[in-house]
Amino acid sequence: GAARVVVIGGGFGGAACARALKRSETTLQVTLVEPNRTFTACPFSNEVIAGLREIEAQQFGYEKIASDGVSVIAQAATAIDPQARRVTLADGSSLSYDRLVLSPGVDFHFDGLPGYDEAASQKMPHAWTAGEQTLLLRRQLEAMEDGGVVAIAVPANPSRCPPAPYERASLIAHYLKANKPRSKVLILDAKDNFTQQKLFEKAWAELYGGMIERVSLSQGGRVTSVDPASNTVITEFGNYTPQVANVIPPQRAGRIAAIAGAADTTGWCPIDPMTFESRLMPSIHVIGDACLGGGIPKSASAASAQGKACANAIVNLIAGRAPETPRLTGVCYNTVAPAYGFSLAGNYQPKGDIFAEVEGGATSPLDAPPERRAREAADAERWFQTITAATFG
Ligand code: FAD
Numbered sequence: 001g002a003a004r005v006v007v008i009g010g011g012f013g014g015a016a017c018a019r020a021l022k023r024s025e026t027t028l029q030v031t032l033v034e035p036n037r038t039f040t041a042c043p044f045s046n047e048v049i050a051g052l053r054e055i056e057a058q059q060f061g062y063e064k065i066a067s068d069g070v071s072v073i074a075q076a077a078t079a080i081d082p083q084a085r086r087v088t089l090a091d092g093s094s095l096s097y098d099r100l101v102l103s104p105g106v107d108f109h110f111d112g113l114p115g116y117d118e119a120a121s122q123k124m125p126h127a128w129t130a131g132e133q134t135l136l137l138r139r140q141l142e143a144m145e146d147g148g149v150v151a152i153a154v155p156a157n158p159s160r161c162p163p164a165p166y167e168r169a170s171l172i173a174h175y176l177k178a179n180k181p182r183s184k185v186l187i188l189d190a191k192d193n194f195t196q197q198k199l200f201e202k203a204w205a206e207l208y209g210g211m212i213e214r215v216s217l218s219q220g221g222r223v224t225s226v227d228p229a230s231n232t233v234i235t236e237f238g239n240y241t242p243q244v245a246n247v248i249p250p251q252r253a254g255r256i257a258a259i260a261g262a263a264d265t266t267g268w269c270p271i272d273p274m275t276f277e278s279r280l281m282p283s284i285h286v287i288g289d290a291c292l293g294g295g296i297p298k299s300a301s302a303a304s305a306q307g308k309a310c311a312n313a314i315v316n317l318i319a320g321r322a323p324e325t326p327r328l329t330g331v332c333y334n335t336v337a338p339a340y341g342f343s344l345a346g347n348y349q350p351k352g353d354i355f356a357e358v359e360g361g362a363t364s365p366l367d368a369p370p371e372r373r374a375r376e377a378a379d380a381e382r383w384f385q386t387i388t389a390a391t392f393g
Contacts, residue, residue, distance in 0.1 A: 002029045003318045006087055006097040008077045008256055010034030010062060012041075012300040013288030014103030015391045016307030018070045025315045031095055032065065033087065035076040039392065040131040043300050044384050046164065049127060049138045050171035052338065058130055060392035080260040082281050099314050101276075102262060102269070103288040103307065104254025105129075106160050106298075109267060112250035114225040115234075123228045124245040127168075128160060140244045141172065146180035148243030151233055153223040155250040156190040158268065160289050160298045163334050163344075165189075165248060166200045170336035173208040186242060187214040188235055190222040195297070196334060196344055198366055203336040223247070253290035260284055268292045273350035274323045275313040276306060285310050294354025296346070301330040304387055325350060333380035339370075341377030 007018040010032050018032040039060045047053040062072045073095075079088035080100070087095045108126065110117045116124070127137040141150065150172055154165040169185050176183040185208075194200075204212045215221030220237025226247055233240045233247065252258075252267025262269045262278040269286040270279040276291065278284045287310045288303035296302045309326035316323050331345040342364035348355040364376060 002027050003098045004029040004096060005099045005314060006031045006033060006095050007101040008033045009103035009105060010039060011103060011105050012391060013303035013307040015065060016304040017101050017287060017311045019065055019068055020308045020311035022069050024311060031071045031073060033073050033075060033077050035074060037074050042130045045130040045134045046168045046171045048134050050175040055135060060388055064393055077256050082261060082284060085283060099283055101285045101287060101310060102257050102260060102290060104256045104290055106251040106289045107255045109250040109252045116226050116247055116249050120226060120228040124226060124247040126248050127246060128248050137246055141175060144243045147182040149184050149186055150244040151186045151188055151240055151242035153233055153247045154187060154189045155248055159251045162297050163195045163332060166194060167334045169212055173211045174337045177208060185212045188221045188223050188233060189214060189216050192217045199342045199364060202366060203340060207337050257286060257290050262286055270353060273355050276310040295357040296330060296348050296355045297332060299330055299332050300387060304391060305330060333383055335377050335380050339374040339377050341373060341380045343376055
């Protein structure tokens with residue numbers, strides 16, 4: 001019969017992969033397993049937190065993917081038997097596969113942050129998955145009195161979307177400047193340096209002079225535990241009790257990856273970058289945030305590019321053809337205020353067990369006229385429209 005490919009996770013990686021599989025080889029039986037009937041996208045969710053956008057603009061359904069001929073099952077995958085090549089779903093039913101693709105995104109590594117767990121996230125939202133958490137953080141900002149402190153706890157890398165905490169700090173400062181100008185943003189950081197740091201710091205000085213303070217790793221900024229009862233954030237340097245605590249915990253691959261045996265002791269999934277096949281489990285491919293991608297930042301643009309390249313590799317493997325070397329491109333936009341954006345574009349190719357950056361990348365200049373920043377902010381919106389239309393539209 002026709003070869004069967006099951007894709008777990010209908011986010012940027014999995015949805016792109018399922019669609020590309022079906023489009024390039026119509027005889028494949030492609031099944032997409034995703035518990036949510038509506039996907040809520042993280043890119044641009046920082047704008048929702050800052051009141052610049054509504055959550056509905058982040059939400060997408062699976063109807064178009066289903067009408068492409070992908071069978072979409074609204075269930076969570078709960079178990080995987082790699083020997084029998086079988087996936088068990090939450091309702092107890094099961095699916096057999098010839099090839100399995102995992103794109104479950106991230107899970108939170110609560111053991112890495114004492115005091116923080118699912119219950120704590122209802123008080124100290126992470127807003128690192130989009131939806132209720134995004135809205136909770138927004139409501140907390142709206143309810144805060146002028147003069148309050150908003151703390152953002154930033155984990156070490158690897159984590160989902162390395163620039164996003166700083167974009168968030170910027171957009172929260174934008175909201176506070178307009179609505180609660182005596183307030184401050186305090187970034188408690190488990191890193192010394194971060195991506196596009198000079199561009200961010202220049203923008204902060206230009207737009208939000210003095211409103212954003214950052215305590216780096218060397219300055220004792222790493223958050224070591226939290227106490228949700230008193231809204232206290234404990235760092236290597238001291239304790240803070242901010243009015244709003246946005247605690248972004250350390251992360252690892254979505255739980256199903258570990259259940260499948262595809263995650264190593266780092267919590268992430270080593271792959272062969274030529275095919276995205278797991279180094280630990282044959283016939284299981286891992287894409288998106290969950291995989292150890294090396295030089296590729298964990299982003300929606302990377303997950304989408306990986307999804308398409310993985311689909312291509314699987315079609316070749318099933319047909320008995322040699323894999324083609326994937327060449328991935330990704331671009332990350334940061335919007336620090338309306339009409340003020342900058343970006344980082346990169347190209348990546350397999351090198352040993354990871355992807356390495358190759359030439360052709362570009363970053364926005366440190367000195368640029370306002371028109372350039374405005375154009376990049378508009379490019380960012382266009383990027384979002386394009387990627388979501390290609391994935392879900
Ligand atoms: P996801 O998109 O998270 O999809 C994973 C899916 O798997 C989910 O729908 C989940 O329900 C499903 N799933 C999990 N477990 C199971 C299971 N057991 N069974 C079935 N389904 C399961 N990236 C950019 O490129 N540009 C940006 O501007 C940008 N901004 C960001 C801002 C913020 C605040 C954040 C947090 C992230 C941002 N990102 C951005 C990063 C981007 O959201 C992620 O890198 C991207 O979503 C990764 O895609 P993925 O397919 O790996 O995971």
